[in-house]
Amino acid sequence: MYNFVFQNTTKVYFGPNQLSHLGEELKQFGKRVLLTYGGGTIKKIGLYDKVMDELKKADLTVFELSGIEPNPRHTTVNKGRDICKKEKIDVLLAVGGGSTIDCTKLIAAATFYDGDSWDLVTHKAPVTKALPVCTILTLAATGSEMNSGAVISNIQTNEKYGLIHPLLQPKVSFLDPTNTYSVSAYQTACGSADILSHVFDVFYFNKAEKMDMVERVMEDVIKTVIKYAPIAIKEPTNYQARANLMWASSWALNGFLQTGGEFHAPCHAMEHELSAFYDITHGLGLAILTPRWMEYILDESNVSQFKKFGINVFGIDPKLPDMEIARKAISSLSDFLFNKLGLKSTLSEVGIDDKNFKIMAHKACRGGVLSGYKPLTEEDVEKIYRMCL
Amino acid sequence: MYNFVFQNTTKVYFGPNQLSHLGEELKQFGKRVLLTYGGGTIKKIGLYDKVMDELKKADLTVFELSGIEPNPRHTTVNKGRDICKKEKIDVLLAVGGGSTIDCTKLIAAATFYDGDSWDLVTHKAPVTKALPVCTILTLAATGSEMNSGAVISNIQTNEKYGLIHPLLQPKVSFLDPTNTYSVSAYQTACGSADILSHVFDVFYFNKAEKMDMVERVMEDVIKTVIKYAPIAIKEPTNYQARANLMWASSWALNGFLQTGGEFHAPCHAMEHELSAFYDITHGLGLAILTPRWMEYILDESNVSQFKKFGINVFGIDPKLPDMEIARKAISSLSDFLFNKLGLKSTLSEVGIDDKNFKIMAHKACRGGVLSGYKPLTEEDVEKIYRMCL
Numbered sequence: 213m214y215n216f217v218f219q220n221t222t223k224v225y226f227g228p229n230q231l232s233h234l235g236e237e238l239k240q241f242g243k244r245v246l247l248t249y250g251g252g253t254i255k256k257i258g259l260y261d262k263v264m265d266e267l268k269k270a271d272l273t274v275f276e277l278s279g280i281e282p283n284p285r286h287t288t289v290n291k292g293r294d295i296c297k298k299e300k301i302d303v304l305l306a307v308g309g310g311s312t313i314d315c316t317k318l319i320a321a322a323t324f325y326d327g328d329s330w331d332l333v334t335h336k337a338p339v340t341k342a343l344p345v346c347t348i349l350t351l352a353a354t355g356s357e358m359n360s361g362a363v364i365s366n367i368q369t370n371e372k373y374g375l376i377h378p379l380l381q382p383k384v385s386f387l388d389p390t391n392t393y394s395v396s397a398y399q400t401a402c403g404s405a406d407i408l409s410h411v412f413d414v415f416y417f418n419k420a421e422k423m424d425m426v427e428r429v430m431e432d433v434i435k436t437v438i439k440y441a442p443i444a445i446k447e448p449t450n451y452q453a454r455a456n457l458m459w460a461s462s463w464a465l466n467g468f469l470q471t472g473g474e475f476h477a478p479c480h481a482m483e484h485e486l487s488a489f490y491d492i493t494h495g496l497g498l499a500i501l502t503p504r505w506m507e508y509i510l511d512e513s514n515v516s517q518f519k520k521f522g523i524n525v526f527g528i529d530p531k532l533p534d535m536e537i538a539r540k541a542i543s544s545l546s547d548f549l550f551n552k553l554g555l556k557s558t559l560s561e562v563g564i565d566d567k568n569f570k571i572m573a574h575k576a577c578r579g580g581v582l583s584g585y586k587p588l589t590e591e592d593v594e595k596i597y598r599m600c601l
Numbered sequence: 602m603y604n605f606v607f608q609n610t611t612k613v614y615f616g617p618n619q620l621s622h623l624g625e626e627l628k629q630f631g632k633r634v635l636l637t638y639g640g641g642t643i644k645k646i647g648l649y650d651k652v653m654d655e656l657k658k659a660d661l662t663v664f665e666l667s668g669i670e671p672n673p674r675h676t677t678v679n680k681g682r683d684i685c686k687k688e689k690i691d692v693l694l695a696v697g698g699g700s701t702i703d704c705t706k707l708i709a710a711a712t713f714y715d716g717d718s719w720d721l722v723t724h725k726a727p728v729t730k731a732l733p734v735c736t737i738l739t740l741a742a743t744g745s746e747m748n749s750g751a752v753i754s755n756i757q758t759n760e761k762y763g764l765i766h767p768l769l770q771p772k773v774s775f776l777d778p779t780n781t782y783s784v785s786a787y788q789t790a791c792g793s794a795d796i797l798s799h800v801f802d803v804f805y806f807n808k809a810e811k812m813d814m815v816e817r818v819m820e821d822v823i824k825t826v827i828k829y830a831p832i833a834i835k836e837p838t839n840y841q842a843r844a845n846l847m848w849a850s851s852w853a854l855n856g857f858l859q860t861g862g863e864f865h866a867p868c869h870a871m872e873h874e875l876s877a878f879y880d881i882t883h884g885l886g887l888a889i890l891t892p893r894w895m896e897y898i899l900d901e902s903n904v905s906q907f908k909k910f911g912i913n914v915f916g917i918d919p920k921l922p923d924m925e926i927a928r929k930a931i932s933s934l935s936d937f938l939f940n941k942l943g944l945k946s947t948l949s950e951v952g953i954d955d956k957n958f959k960i961m962a963h964k965a966c967r968g969g970v971l972s973g974y975k976p977l978t979e980e981d982v983e984k985i986y987r988m989c990l
Contacts, residue, residue: 227604
């Protein structure tokens with residue numbers, strides 16, 4: 213019956229030349245800003261200087277945390293938390309992709325918790341309060357700029373967990389597609405695979421109730437990525453392509469596509485183990501896993517959804533037998549990910565063997581079977597990992 | 602370059618059996634509630650009793666304003682404003698369709714203004730503050746449940762104006778499709794025409810920049826209405842149909858479809874004069890005007906958009922000449938509105954002659970030409986009214 217609650221409070225400034233609003237937006241939360249970013253790309257593309265200019269103009273006091281990792285670590289969260297406490301930070305400004313934003317969200321919450329930030333991720337301690345977070349997005353991928361989730365890794369324990377809490381929702385996000393012009397072909401491909409996976413994994417291929425209109429929008433998001441990711445790879449400064457990918461990333465996981473039922477994400481659960489054990493790029497892990505997972509779960513009970521996918525997204529001839537359409541749809545997706553986007557198609561190619569599959573499968577299923585069309589047991593998960601070799 | 606700001610803070614409870622959250626949501630704003638509604642339909646369908654039960658359970662003090670008109674009047678706003686001031690109301694709860702919600706939004710703002718509420722509508726006085734507004738929607742049509750607009754009529758001056766202000770955004774809206782089961786075939790048709798018009802008039806057929814992904818969503822909203830409105834008319838208790846129409850109404854005008862450029866609404870400007878002079882149902886006025894307006898503005902400079910509409914929405918053969926596709930698209934829309942939805946197709950049929958066309962055209966263009974693909978002068982507007990006879 214589509215029983216759901218929708219709310220998304222993030223204010224989005226979309227497009228170039230919106231940074232003039234940065235100062236006024238941050239100021240409403242206070243004077244002391246912690247600027248967070250990753251490896252320094254934002255300096256290379258000139259964004260750091262632009263941001264600093266705006267912060268200076270607004271007469272804000274700026275502190276910095278740089279070096280946030282892809283697959284950001286709880287130890288980095290702790291570091292940021294210490295700065296926030298010591299410097300009495302009023303507001304956080306994350307400039308980067310999903311990793312930087314996720315890490316910053318956790319810092320915002322960890323500032324009000326005295327123990328190890330990992331306790332918040334593992335629900336040992338509840339999120340009770342959080343500093344306001346604003347973001348400037350530099351990669352179309354995770355949707356973190358417009359949702360209340362964050363994924364953090366603990367490399368000591370080989371764990372990577374997600375946390376969802378309304379207090380983690382960014383207050384204001386600046387989405388300027390030109391800030392993604394310098395994103396490499398590889399990272400563009402990984403980000404695109406991530407966007408697709410949110411739609412497939414969380415919304416489109418599971419038992420959750422889908423409202424017809426919203427299911428069409430899911431297909432729009434998928435088709436947007438399929439159309440524009442190859443263009444962005446070929447023409448990195450194609451504004452149309454970068455803009456469509458960026459807005460698709462936000463809408464793939466900002467709540468709108470959920471119209472009932474539970475929240476499933478079996479591929480994400482499986483991928484988090486890959487990243488936790490091997491620190492591989494999230495989107496690449498998802499790309500390798502997704503078509504295998506689809507092959508594994510496809511059966512007579514869910515073929516109609518795969519058929520719909522094949523016809524509506526890839527334009528496969530609806531007169532073919534259902535199972536053939538479904539298989540063609542999955543191979544079309546593989547072709548897109550591994551040929552059109554040029555991503556590596558197996559775990560072996562990225563240097564991962566079957567050594568840890570058993571323990572990874574065990575950890576992926578720590579909360580019980582992974583729900584979805586076909587509930588996945590540890591044995592299922594291990595089999596899917598093997599299909600990726 | 603798609604420069605836009607998107608924010609929509611309304612919390613939506615979608616689906617049946619969500620009313621148990623009503624008390625907790627209202628309570629966060631205070632104890633004294635003004636319940637507003639229209640002609641009493643909410644009593645007939647049992648919703649009034651359910652709402653009162655919840656308010657009682659939450660120990661709230663309830664005042665009432667009933668009898669809000671379709672095309673709600675500023676005098677009713679003043680009446681509501683007086684109750685809010687006298688009874689020290691903390692929060693407003695609008696139970697009804699767009700008219701009730703719009704009127705309630707204006708009451709919320711007028712409570713902080715001592716003069717005539719019409720001054721707020723005409724921008725003689727600014728909106729400075731507003732009471733929080735929550736809504737329970739009973740008609741899929743205007744989108745007011747999830748946006749910051751309100752349209753109010755002054756029958757003394759034959760004027761009907763819209764006001765948009767962030768303070769008018771509902772805090773919480775309850776969208777239960779089963780509350781629209783009793784909506785008549787006629788009102789379902791008018792509401793559906795209203796939803797369509799928001800997409801056509803404001804977003805799809807104008808010079809505003811359209812992001813590809815979002816334009817596909819516009820077409821989804823249109824196709825949702827075309828698919829489900831006739832089903833809802835034939836089977837008033839078809840949940841799928843009512844749910845899709847309801848969510849379509851919210852998303853047609855909640856900000857998501859706007860990705861740049863200006864906000865145009867020429868058909869709405871023309872319709873507001875029809876309603877102001879003749880108090881006709883908004884959706885019916887829009888239905889009669891829209892295909893004529895399309896015929897009037899169609900030319901070589903914009904035929905590609907009409908062609909896209911014809912192919913993507915009505916599946917018209919893309920191999921036909923562009924102008925033929927465009928004309929077929931417009932006649933398909935007329936067929937939908939006047940045959941499938943059964944709406945009257947001319948102004949004459951609803952008892953309107955050309956007596957006031959000149960003055961209506963003059964008033965519609967009070968702010969200058971109506972912008973859009975083809976800027977419309979007073980003469981153009983009068984011609985379009987005549988095409989509707």
